[in-house]
Amino acid sequence: MTDAATQQTNDAARAEPGSPAEAEEREDRIVVEDVYKIFGGKADDAYKLLQDGKSKDEIFAETGATVAVQDASFTVYSGEVFVIMGLSGSGKSTMVRMLNRLIDPTYGTVKINGQDITAMDRKALIDMRRRDMSMVFQSFALMPHQTVLENAAFGLTISGRDKAEREKRAQEALDSVGLGPNANSYPSELSGGMKQRVGLARALANDPPVLLMDEAFSALDPLIRTEMQDELLRLQQEHRRTVVFISHDLDEAMRIGDRIAIMQDGRFVQIDTPDEIVSNPANDYVRSFFRNVDVTQVFKAGDIARQHVEPGEGVPEVSAEASLDEVLSVVADADGPAPVVDENGKRVGAISKTALLKTFDRAG
Ligand SMILES: Nc1ncnc2c1ncn2[C@@H]1O[C@H](COP(=O)(O)OP(=O)(O)OP(=O)(O)O)[C@@H](O)[C@H]1O
Ligand SMILES: [Mg+2]
Structure with a gap:
């Protein structure tokens, strides 16, 4: 079903452009x-x-x-x-x-x-x-x-x-x-x-x-x-x-x-x-x-990072934008989950090897 026109339901401006x-x-x-x-x-x-x-x-x-x-x-x-x-x-x-x-x-x-x-x-x-x-x-x-x-x-x-x-x-x-x-x-x-x-x-x-x-x-x-x-x-x-x-x-x-x-x-x-x-x-x-x-191609590190997972010590950070293949190359022989950071370097969570392999498993 499509619509004939854009329905503009908001026609007054707010005073503030919005907070960060x-x-x-x-x-x-x-x-x-x-x-x-x-x-x-x-x-x-x-x-x-x-x-x-x-x-x-x-x-x-x-x-x-x-x-x-x-x-x-x-x-x-x-x-x-x-x-x-x-x-x-x-x-x-x-x-x-x-x-x-x-x-x-x-x-x-x-x-x-x-x-x-x-x-x-x-x-x-x-x-x-x-x-x-x-x-x-x-x-x-x-x-x-x-x-x-x-x-x-x-x-x-x-x-x-x-x-x-x-x-x-x-x-x-x-x-x-x-x-x-x-x-x-x-x-x-x-x-x-x-x-x-x-x-x-x-x-x-x-x-x-x-x-x-x-x-x-x-x-x-x-x-x-x-x-x-x-x-x-x-x-x-x-x-x-x-x-x-x-x-x-x-x-x-x-x-x-x-x-x-x-x-x-x-x-x-x-x-x-x-x-x-x-x-x-x-x-x-x-x-x-x-x-x-193929979810491994669709998801990025940020999508499967979990907030409550603690990264392993000394495990290199991966970008939230990294592909799952890249994450795998990091966690494959790391001592624990890889920390995942956003573009500002802020931690968004971590990915364990088990969680990652499970994702690959389901895809396969
Ligand atoms: N005005 C209406 N009168 C009677 N039935 C309606 C009306 N609008 C929607 N329906 C019915 O309600 C159901 C849901 O329709 P809706 O348009 O919300 O589906 P949709 O998920 O948006 O579908 P699409 O992906 O095709 O846009 C359908 O069975 C549709 O025929
Ligand atoms: Mg619809």
């Missing part, structure tokens, strides 16, 4: 509790049948109601990239649209920064969207007769800021996605990847603490797609936002996700770190996503 990533404590940013979405038919009847253990298909046949999301409960923490994966029709878009109430949950609550958005009146909801979140869709329409800058400033127009301020913010957002020099171009002069960057810039112009991205890169060809993933990761380095990112694509999910949530028939069947999901898939459906993936 390191200074931020992990907070509960989005808390989803017992959420259901039932389309069509009688929701209460469908709900009862669900409790009786009937499947989505059986319920549809009996009542005409579609159970798009059932029994969803999870927390997304500040600063993390939370990826939702699942087959087509599994409920991903419905779920993400309930996070800003583009779709109203049938049952359950969604809290953003501790505020229950399911209880908000229209005005409070609009304020919350302006303040707290932006959404980027797979495909969207740029306004053809407006410049890239004007398109990027689109969401700011209604926020009551003056033109100079809007343009300044839009220009900064374009700079941040590498489109600074194209500010005065028109959309027809841009490639597909560049257009998608304008969509991202538009979402970033408000400096939202939460970004919702529904298959935002799926329409792009593979090279540009990887480029956009890198862009997102780079932006996260600069300023950690909370990102809920929907993807069909396992490689994408593993590259950018701090945690991956897997949906099957409207239900969350597993929510875990990428390596935990690969190591301990909850069921065959989850396993099937990984069947043809």
